[in-house]
Each structure stands twice: as C-alpha cells, then as structure tokens.
Amino acid sequence: MNREGRDKDSFFTLTRDDIKEEPLPDLRKNALQIFLSMLVFVTFISTQIWMDRRAIERHESTFNIQQSRQVMVGREAMEDRLRSLISRLSSLTNTSLPQAIRMDATDFIKERLSLMVHANEDIAAVLLKLKDGTGWEYSYNRLISPGPAALRKAREVMTVGMGDLSRKASPVRVDTVNIVDRHPIMVITFDIFSGHGEHRGHMVVALDLLPAIDRYVVPLRGGSHGWAYLVDEGGKILYHQYPSLTGSSASSFLTGDGESIDTMMGHPCGEGSLYENYGSGRDRKLVAWDTLRILNRKLLLVLSTPEEDVDAIVQEDRTLRFLLGLMLLSSLSLSFLWVADRRHRAKLRESEARYQTIIDDQFELVSRFDTDGRYSFVNDAYCCFFGVKREDVLGKPLGSVRDSRYARISMELFKSISLDNPFNFNEERISMPDGSTRYLSWSNRGIFDEEGKLIEIQGVARDITDRKEVALALQEETLQLENLHSIVQKLTSAGSKSELIRSLIESLTKEMDYRSAFVSLRSGNDEGSELFSSGDRKRPHVKTEDQAMTTEHHIVFQREDRLTQLSVPVAFKGRKLGVLSVLSTMKPKEREIKKISILSDHLAGLLVLLEVMDKRTREALIDPLTEIWNRRYILKHLESENNRIKRYGEKASLAIIDLGEFKLVNDLYGHEAGDETLKKIASVLKESIRSCDMVARYGGDEFLVYLPNTSPKQAEVVLSRASQMVAIRDFPHPIALDYGIAGFPDDGETIEKIIKVADDRMYAAKTRRKQKR
Secondary structure, three states: OHHHHHHHHHHOOOOOOOOOOOOOOOOOHHHHHHHHHHHHHHHHHHHHHHHHHHHHHEEEEEEEHHHHHHHHHHHHHHHHHHHHHHHHHHHHHOOOHHHHOOOHHHHHOOOHHHHHHHHOOOOEEEEEEOOOOOOOEEEOOOOOOOHHHHHHHHHHHHHHHHHHHOOOOOEEEEEEEEEEEEEEEEEEEEEEEEOOOEEEEEEEEEEOHHHHHHHHHHHOOOOOOOOOOEEEEOOOOEEOHHHHHHHOOOHHHOOOOOOHHHHHHHHOOOOOOOOOEEEEEEHOEEEEEEEEEEEEEEEEEEEEEHHHHHHHHHHHHHHHHHHHHHHHHHHHHHHHHHHHHHHHHHHHHHHHHHHHOOOOOOOOEEEEEOOOOOEEEEOOHHHHHHHHOOHOOOOHHHHHHHOHHHHHHHHHHHOOOOOOOOOEEEEEEEEEOOEEEEEEEEEEEEEEEEOOOEEEEEEEEEHHHHHHHHHHHHHHHHHHHHHHHHHHHHHHHHOOOOHHHHHHHHHHHHHHHOOEEEEEEEOOOOOOOEEOOOOOOOOOOOOHHHHHOOOOOOOEEEEEOOEEEEEEEEEEEEEEEEEEEEEEOOOOOHHHHHHHHHHHHHHHHHHHHHHHHHHHHHHHOOOOOOEEEHHHHHHHHHHHHHHHHHHHEEEEEEEEEEEEHHHHHHHOOOHHHHHHHHHHHHHHHHHOOOOOOOOEEEEOEEEEEEEEOOOHHHHHHHHHHHHHHHHHHOOOOOEEEEEEEEEOOOOOOHHHHHHHHHHHHHHHHHHEEEEEE
C-alpha cells in the first residue's frame, strides 16, 4: 500500500483544522515565577543548615545512650555465659572427686568431661594432672579454635601450678589471659582436693573467648564504621575487628579528652556503662565502655563509633527534608506553570480526548458511536472478532450490525453517561458461528466538549473468556460442594443405620440425579450382606461388590441399559463395611468419583459412630441380664414424665412388682436358674404391656412398670393379666407376682413419694397372699 492510501485509511490522520496556532507564554510572568521560586529555594537551604546543626546534637546524644545500653547488655550476656561454664566445670571437679580418686583419672575425664568439651565451643583445651602422676590432655581442634596452641599455654600454667602446690591461691582462678593464634585464650586453674582436704592435683582449662565475643561483642558495632574490642588489665587489645590490631595497646586508639585505661578499669562492673567523647574534628569518636569481671580478672569492653556514623544518620534526615522541600518547590512551580498554560491546554483538550484514548486502547476491541448510536469508528480487532468490514459498519446504527438485545442494552448504557457519571461497564455473552461461546467485558466512556456536552461514546472490549470459564467452573464447584455439604448434614442427623442409608440413597437419586443407588453392607460374620437400594433398580446387573472392596473404585459399563455403574468401597480404618454403587447414563468423571468417595467415607464413619453409640447406649441404659431398661434410666425418665403430667394435667400409673418365692429358686436350683427366671419374667412383662409403656428392672427381683395415660384400675387389669401369664409359664419353681400400683399425680407430687406408695401397696399385697396359704 502506498503512502497516500495508508494516510487515507488511517484513523490517526491529522488535518489542518486540528492544528491551531497559539500565542507564546508571557515572558515577564515567567521571569517573576522563576524569581519567586529561587527566593523560596534560598530560604529552604538556610533553614536546612540550621536544622542540620540541631539534628547533629540530638542524634549524637541519642546515639551515645543507645551505645551504652548495648555495651551493658553485651557485658552481662558474656559474663553470664562464661560464669555458667566455669561454674559447671568447678561443680564437676567437686562433686565427682571421690569417684575420681577411686578410679583411673583418664577414665574420669573421658566419662565426665567429654560431653562438656564437645558441647561447648568455648573450651579449646583441657589438661588434668594428679599427684600420683596420672593425667590427661585434650585439645579440640575446631575450625574456630586454636586447639594445640591453647594446649601448650595450658601446659605452661600447669607446670607452674604443680611446682608450687603449697602456695596460697583460690581453688578456681584465672592464671593468664593471652592471645594465642589471634584468639583470646583465658586459662583457668581448678585445684583438686580429696575428701580429707589433701591437694591431689590441678585441672587446667583453656577457654577460647572468641565464640562469646562473636555472639555478644561483635553485634555491638555502632554504625557502619564502628569498632568493638576487648582490652585486658594491661591495656592490650585482646580482640578487634581488624586482626592486625590484636595485641596492640588500646591507649593509642582512646586518646583525647576521655579517661585513661587505668581509670576505666577501676570502675565497678555495670556502673552506668559510661560513655565519653574522644578526639576532635574529623578524628572525633564516641566511646561507650564497661568492665567485665571473670573470677579474679577484669577485662574492658569498649565500643568506639566515629563521628561520621552519626553524620550518616543526620545525612538521611537531611536527604528526607531536602526531598520534601524539593517536592514543595516542584508543586509550587508546577502550579504556576499550570496557571500560565491552562488556556493553551484547554484548546487542545478536545483533540487529545479524541485521539489519545484510541492510541491507549488500540490493542482492544474499540468502537465509537455518536449520540444517536451510529458507528463513527471501529478498529481492526473489532472487525476481525465480529467478522465485519470497516466500510460496512461506519455510519450505520448499532442495531443493524449487532443483535437487537445487545443494541437495546448498549443504548440504555449510552444514555446513562453524563459529566457526573462518565463511565459504565457491562459484560456480554456471545455465541460464535462455530458454536463456541465467548465473553467480552465492555468499558464505555463518554467524550465531552469544553461546555460539558456529550459528543461521542467510546466502547472498549476485552476478551475475558478464559477468566469467565474459570469463574464459572469455580462457581459450579462451589455449588457442588454446598450440595455435598447439605447431604453430609442430612446424613449426620440420621438416628439409625436404616435412616442414614435411606437418606443417602434419596440424596444420590434426587439431588445428584443418579439413575439408581444402592448400598450393600456386610453382616458381622462377613458371610451375608444387607442390601439397601432405590426403587428404580434392586441390584446391579454386574456384581462388583468383591471387586470394589479391593480397589479404590470400580466402573462397569452395562450395554443393555446404556448405563455406567460406579462402585466405591465403604471402609473405615481398614475395616470393610460394604459397597456404595450408583448407576448413571454417562460415564462418571474424576470429580464425580471423588464426590462418591467422600460420601462413602462419611457413610462409613457414621455407620461406625452409630454402632458405637448404640453399644454405649445399651451398656448405659439396658439391664445386661434381662435386656430391659435399668433402674437409672427409668428413674430419669419418670422425672421428665412427672413434669409433663403436671404441665398438661394428664394421668399415669406406676407399678412395683416383686417376685414371690424367687428366693427358693436360687436356693433349690442355683443362681443360673434364677437368672433364667428373671429373663422369662421380663419377657412376660414386655408382652403384657403396650409399645408406649415401659418396663425396667428396679433391682434384684423387683421390676417397675410405667403406664402413661392409664388409671390405677386399668393398670390393675394389665398386671392381673401378666400374673396369669406367669402362672401358666414353665418355671423351675412356681412364681407369684406381688405388685403395688400408684397413680400420677393423685398418690404424690414427687417420684419418691409415688414409688413409696406403690412399694407399700406391693408389700401389703405380698402379706395378703401369704396369709391366704
């Protein structure tokens, strides 16, 4: 395509009418603005210098206080670590001495000191010498420990100690503090005495102070150029960040207006962590220090910070203030320039609004409409997406190109655009010619002239099909999870195994639209099975229970019905309970298999739970011999019944039954015959009463019968019938039923009163029966 043709089709072609000449800005106004800006800048710089001086004083005082607190914390931590280690070593020699004298010294050291030496990187060497000539030497050659060199220093101390056993000294003392292979080594001597106070020898331990320094002193460095170092009583530097300065005199670095090394050493430990200013000018530094005491030795912990580190903090404040001031000046300058250029920009706003928005959105589906809804512009992406040509669209109404429903919605959105509401958004679902579905997100924006009148509407669309499909899939997954959750809640509320499985089958066939569902549960002996199914199909055409029990899931396609059967095992902690199967017209997807597996797991857990609850209920409420209610349950039930009867004004009867001549059964035929008699009596009583009545074993050979909505006369008929049934039953010895009946609430307000009345009447009946014999 030639240049002329390209210019003709281009939307961004400018005409002479789009470019108008504008007058130049007023130079005098600009000069005044520049002068005012410079005046403000000079004022700002002067203020900055004054604030710098105040900031240096403030930060220097704050910095000194912080450094002194750091030194105090580091000194306390290092003292605690070294004292704890020395205390454990000293305690070891004292408490283990009697055992050490009776056994070989080498074995003593290996057994008692080996763990401590290996567990503490502070111990560089251990040397033991007893008067009988036995001893042991050990040096731990770690990467950060001098090892053999420290052992040599310990030998020197040991030689002096063994040569003068009669000297007066502390049993535990620091003999030397030296630098060995650039490591500060503290040699501590422990005198060993027998149980009778006899001096038996020495134990010399070479402690490497470097691990404690690395942990507690090195982190105390103040600023990026600060120094932290350790000084002995003679003023020699035991540790410094620069290894070349180790062993030199600290006096050469602490010259100035501060105190001397001897004066600093004379202060007690932890007395304020004093700080001083040393030097002047560029060499000026801030020094914080404290004394460190270990046994009979005192060390000096010093933290030196050069003035430039404080200046660095001040520099940060200065930079921040400068940026804030610069921002203020820039805002003022931009405000002046904006006022001067406002009229010039107003002339170009209409043209910029027309063309710049198209440039920004040219990779999207872009279309423009006039206020009547006619196309004024479409880009190539719009034409390619909808399969139209630009010349066939421009000038035509929206409804002639797009479907009427979308045209109606779009025109309503266009009418809602105003100066107060220049934007609106909507989404569109489009069925493509190839049968696929696409989703577009439209952003409609109004373009206004200088008077605020709407002149055009621009619509920009983005293809959000992928995002929409993911959202719809997540929505479907959420709905399925909610459905699954509701099913699980229904299953949880089931009170029996039958109700539980029926609820599951109903949910699978009605809520999840399966053709059929069935559950086959194994019996207790794993030989038979119990089948629960929906009404559509009693049993699957293909037997897959055994296969499903051995696999995670089993799928079978039934050709005669064009159905797919999915079978999932019902198992709880390896215990095989049965199989859950569903029939579907379509082959189940992985998601369906997962849902059925989840329901199968819940079914297994609830089945086991119901089994446990039923067992616990029977154990707690059922009499184990007669398998009727026990005393605890019947009394609790009678309390609630008494309250209900009082509330609603009903009547009920309670009977206490005692077995006459039952003692002879136990005496003549044994307790087994007595237990069998009690079972038969309980069976007779259950046969004699209604389903709403209750019978319970009250204790021994006594029973309680509760008959709701029954008067004592009616209860007399029931008990008389039970007595007749007992009389004709086969018992080892004839049994008589002696009973007494009390009515609710006529015979008492409380359960205790009613039971007492029934009991008294029962004993009266027993007496009458004995008198008739």
